[in-house]
Amino acid sequence: AQKVTQAQTEISVVEKEDVTLDCVYETRDTTYYLFWYKQPPSGELVFLIRRNSFDEQNEISGRYSWNFQKSTSSFNFTITASQVVDSAVYFCASQMNRDDKIIFGKGTRLHILP
Amino acid sequence: EPEVTQTPSHQVTQMGQEVILRCVPISNHLYFYWYRQILGQKVEFLVSFYNNEISEKSEIFDDQFSVERPDGSNFTLKIRSTKLEDSAMYFCASRVQTSGANVLTFGAGSRLTVL
Numbered sequence: 001a002q003k004v005t006q007a008q009t010e011i012s013v014v015e016k017e018d019v020t021l022d023c024v025y026e027t028r029d030t031t032y033y034l035f036w037y038k039q040p041p042s043g044e045l046v047f048l049i050r051r052n053s054f055d056e057q058n059e060i061s062g063r064y065s066w067n068f069q070k071s072t073s074s075f076n077f078t079i080t081a082s083q084v085v086d087s088a089v090y091f092c093a094s095q096m097n098r099d100d101k102i103i104f105g106k107g108t109r110l111h112i113l114p
Numbered sequence: 115e116p117e118v119t120q121t122p123s124h125q126v127t128q129m130g131q132e133v134i135l136r137c138v139p140i141s142n143h144l145y146f147y148w149y150r151q152i153l154g155q156k157v158e159f160l161v162s163f164y165n166n167e168i169s170e171k172s173e174i175f176d177d178q179f180s181v182e183r184p185d186g187s188n189f190t191l192k193i194r195s196t197k198l199e200d201s202a203m204y205f206c207a208s209r210v211q212t213s214g215a216n217v218l219t220f221g222a223g224s225r226l227t228v229l
Contacts, residue, residue, distance in 0.1 A: 035217075045157070045205060045220040091157060100170050101147065102218055104157040 002027050004094050004105035012111040013082055021077045021108045023092030029053075031097035034068065034075045039089040039107070051075065079110075087112045116140040120206050120221035128229055130195050135224045137189045137206030146189045147207040147218060148181065150174065157205065163189065196228045 003026040013019045025034060036048040049059065051068050059066045063080045079086050092105040119138040127133050139146050148160040161171040163181055178200075180192045189208075193200055203225050207218040 037220075042222075043203060043225075044222045047217060047219070050217055100145070100162045100164075101159045103159065106156040 002094060002096055002099070002103050004092050004103055006092055006105035006108050008108045009106070010109040010111070012113060014113050015084055016081050018078060018080050019082055019110065019112075021079075021090050021092075021110065023075045023077065023105060025073050025075060025092070025094045027094060027096055029096040033095045033097070035093040035095070035102060036066065036075075036077050037091045037093060037104075039091065041088070045091070048077075082112045084112045084114055086110060116219075118206055118208055118219050118221035120204075120224045122224055123222065124225045124227070126227045126229065127196055129198055133193045133196055133200075133226060135191045135193075135204050135206075135226070137191070137208075137221055138187055139189055139206070139208030140210070140219060141187075143208035143210045143219075145169075145209045145211065146181075146183070147209075148191045149205040149207065149220075151203045151205065151223075152199075153202070160191075160204075193226075196226075198228050201226055201228045 005024045008022055011019060032053045034051045038046040038048055049066055056068050056070055065078045067076045087110060089107045089109045091107045093102045095102045118140060121136045125133060146163040149157050150160050151157045158174060159172050161175045161181055162169045166183060178194045183189050203223045205223045206221040209218050
């Protein structure tokens with residue numbers, strides 16, 4: 001079965017601190033895709049990153065970085081030098097190669113305090 | 115940048131009424147989806163649609179729900195007789211067929227409030 005677990009329900013950090021959002025996935029497939037989406041207070045879903053199972057290279061995009069570890073089935077997301085505008089709910093998601101849909105985790109609500 | 119457009123942004127309805135939520139996917143996209151998010155909860159898959167038919171649906175998508183693409187551009191979600199528990203944000207999404215990755219572009223959502 002396909003499952004995504006985000007154990008952190010809510011995190012609060014002070015601005016400029018680094019914060020890591022955890023994501024653990026379960027899948028039977030050898031080919032699969034992992035995603036992170038951001039949902040700001042305005043409610044829309046904003047795509048951040050996609051990673052396929054054959055590419056374990058970590059990725060950095062500005063203050064955002066992602067650590068994909070197949071050995072622990074984790075795809076963690078780190079925000080460096082957090083800013084108040086990073087406050088949002090962040091969803092990790094997965095898709096099996098032969099499947100048509102994306103399955104979301106329950107999300108982590110991130111509060112960046114000024 | 116192309117976007118998925120949803121209307122209405124917010125609809126309030128009485129229990130038992132029919133509701134139609136509309137979506138205009140990105141023009142060259144072939145696969146269409148509806149997801150639901152009850153307030154404060156996870157984003158849940160409802161249904162996927164390809165080649166003018168449902169390709170997959172979840173257990174949430176019961177007989178009260180239907181989808182169609184009546185004119186080749188709009189993609190609609192109909193709830194026949196709304197219940198209180200249908201109150202949620204409904205997201206439409208679409209993707210172009212690519213080999214492998216399945217990057218969905220989501221609309222801004224339609225908030226449904228059932229009284």
